Amino acid sequence: MIRSETIQIAKSVAIADYLAYRGFQPVRQSGQRFVYLSPFRTESTPSFSVNQAINRYKDFGTSEAGDDVIRLVEQLDNCSFATAVDTLLRFAGQPEKPTFFLSGQSTSTDVVTTIAKSVKLLESPALVRYTEHRRISYPVARRYVSEVHYSHNGRNLYALGFRNGKDGFALRNRWTGKDGKVYQTKRNIGPAWFTTIEGKKSAAVNVFEGFFDFLSALDYYGLTVPNCTTIVLNSTTNFDAALPTLTKYPQVNAYFDNDTSGANTLGKLRASGLIVIDRSTLYSGFKDFNEFWAKNA
Numbered sequence: 031m032i033r034s035e036t037i038q039i040a041k042s043v044a045i046a047d048y049l050a051y052r053g054f055q056p057v058r059q060s061g062q063r064f065v066y067l068s069p070f071r072t073e074s075t076p077s078f079s080v081n082q083a084i085n086r087y088k089d090f091g092t093s094e095a096g097d098d099v100i101r102l103v104e105q106l107d108n109c110s111f112a113t114a115v116d117t118l119l120r121f122a123g124q125p126e127k128p129t130f131f132l133s134g135q136s137t138s139t140d141v142v143t144t145i146a147k148s149v150k151l152l153e154s155p156a157l158v159r160y161t162e163h164r165r166i167s168y169p170v171a172r173r174y175v176s177e178v179h180y181s182h183n184g185r186n187l188y189a190l191g192f193r194n195g196k197d198g199f200a201l202r203n204r205w206t207g208k209d210g211k212v213y214q215t216k217r218n219i220g221p222a223w224f225t226t227i228e229g230k231k232s233a234a235v236n237v238f239e240g241f242f243d244f245l246s247a248l249d250y251y252g253l254t255v256p257n258c259t260t261i262v263l264n265s266t267t268n269f270d271a272a273l274p275t276l277t278k279y280p281q282v283n284a285y286f287d288n289d290t291s292g293a294n295t296l297g298k299l300r301a302s303g304l305i306v307i308d309r310s311t312l313y314s315g316f317k318d319f320n321e322f323w324a325k326n327a
Contacts, residue, residue: 032115037100040118045080045087045099047151048121052106053173053254056080070105120149144219145181146199149191152177157190160204164320165327166245170254174227174245180219189215192241192264196221200241200264222265224272229258234307235279236260237272239287239295239318246323247285258283266295273302281305287318 046056046064056064062082067073068091077091086096103114152158152172161171171190178191178199191199198220205213225241236258238244244262248254259279261272266286276282282304286292292310300306313322 032112036119037115040100040115041085041098043099043118043121044082045085045102046082048099048102048118049080050169050172051121051151053169055169069102121151144183144217146178146219147181147186148179149176149193149199150179152190154188157188157203160190160202161245163204163324164242164246165249165324166242167249170245170248173254175241178219182217187215191219192225192262194221194223194225194264196223198222202242218264222268224264224268224275225262226275227256227260227262229256229260231258232279234258234281234283235276236283236285236309237276237299238262238285239266239292240264240320243285243287243319246320249327250319250323263295266291269295269298273299277302277304279304281307283307283309285309285312285319288314289317292318 049055049066049069052069054066054069056066057076058065064080064082065076066078066080067076068078068089070078070089071091073091078087078089080087081096086098087102088096099118100111100114103109103117104111107114107117109117152161152175154177157177158168158171161168161175174192176191176193176199177188178201179186179188180201181187187203189201189203191201193199198218201215201217201219203215205215227244229236236247236256238247238260241262241264244260248256261275263269263272276299282299284296284299284306286296288310296306296308296310313319316322316325
């Protein structure tokens with residue numbers, strides 16, 4: 031039994047925001063009316079309309095009457111009403127289940143209690159500027175990273191969050207201190223694990239160390255979804271956990287950092303007997319794909 035208040039929270043998610051999160055952008059706009067190519071099928075003439083004022087959509091291609099965002103998720107994911115509500119609650123940063131607690135590690139190596147408070151669509155101007163600083167396009171950033179608000183050592187903070195396969199997050203942010211120096215937030219919250227992004231082809235698998243390198247590759251190749259299934263380790267310490275997944279593919283495209291850790295991980299991957307293509311030659315002379323992309327975009 032789902033409480034009516036919970037259903038109303040799910041229904042309050044803006045359809046346009048959720049579509050943007052799933053990678054669908056309007057082809058035109060007239061006032062509060064957005065027109066899209068249908069997210070339910072391949073088409074060349076847009077037949078899907080969203081009325082922002084009342085947060086309802088109509089799919090003219092199927093003559094479906096206007097409906098709400100819960101029905102949209104049901105159709106997109108072919109899931110139940112309850113699953114669609116849960117999906118939207120997570121998107122809105124208000125999951126039904128309790129938020130997790132974990133010891134998070136900061137750049138200064140202190141270990142303190144970190145509490146996840148909410149996870150929502152990327153919209154903070156400061157975080158958007160941060161992705162722009164890393165030369166990541168807004169559509170790609172908004173599709174793959176979230177805005178995570180959390181408490182760290184009693185302070186309320188927020189950062190870019192990249193979700194892993196166990197619903198933990200790799201958090202990244204940067205700020206300028208009172209001393210004028212630029213500092214980086216680099217910590218994990220929730221269970222540490224790798225992230226899998228399904229691709230269109232199964233002949234090979236891509237593997238990256240961090241999510242900024244993955245996002246950089248998408249922009250470099252002009253993609254919003256990788257052609258091949260992609261594993262983002264989120265840390266080379268997750269390599270052993272990811273190896274059984276990597277061995278399911280006949281070829282591995284490795285986009286590791288050009289440093290000792292990257293070289294060691296590449297060596298372990300080759301020792302597994304897989305066919306490995308070292309893609310780091312693309313950004314030779316740079317520490318990683320993102321550094322290369324940020325300086326050449």
